[in-house]
Amino acid sequence: MPATDTDLFARLDALGIAHATVEHRPVFTVEEGADIKAQMPGGHSKNLFLKDRDGGLFLVCALHETRVHLNQLHKTLGCARLSFGPPELMTEVLGVVPGSVTVFGLINDPGHRVTLVLDDALLAADPVNFHPLRNSATTTISQAGLRTFVTAWGGRVFAADFTGEMPQARPFAAVAA
Secondary structure, X not given: OOOOHHHHHHXXXXXXXXXXXXXXXXXXXXXXXHHHHHOOOOEEEEEEEEEEOOOOEEEEEEEOOOOOOHHHHHHHHOOOOEEEOOHHHXXXXXXXXXXXXXXXXXHHOOOOOEEEXXXXXXXXXXXXXXXXXXXXXXXXXXXXXXXXXXXXXXXXXXXXXXXXXXXXXXXXXXXXX
């Protein structure tokens, strides 16, 4: 069974990560939640579950307004061409359904099947906001909390600059500030 939001909140508490959650109507796209974002401070995320042609899995977490050039990202990451991962695989690996993709889904990936790619713009925002494994709420944590969560997960992580046509990615040491 995948982790629930209750499991996630317990994990955040165990890691000493302060968090606040706002309940709202289900939202499936960045655009649908614009009014919700306007009422919450910090960086709001968009999250993409991707699969390369060789079976590699990637989770891109970017600031909601960042343009992610998927047709170029594979070159920077050194993988095969990327496309959106099938919903069934997303549910299997991250324990979420379309519209609920989130960095917090990594709680369901203890085997580190996914490579995480964090947008530099999102890494500059504080606090940051993600769905808590469901799209009917938004959970806010600090940038330090994000880094602690990612470090505790322990998988492969890249930071990426998406400001140009060719994304620039580099290994990311997700040590809490």
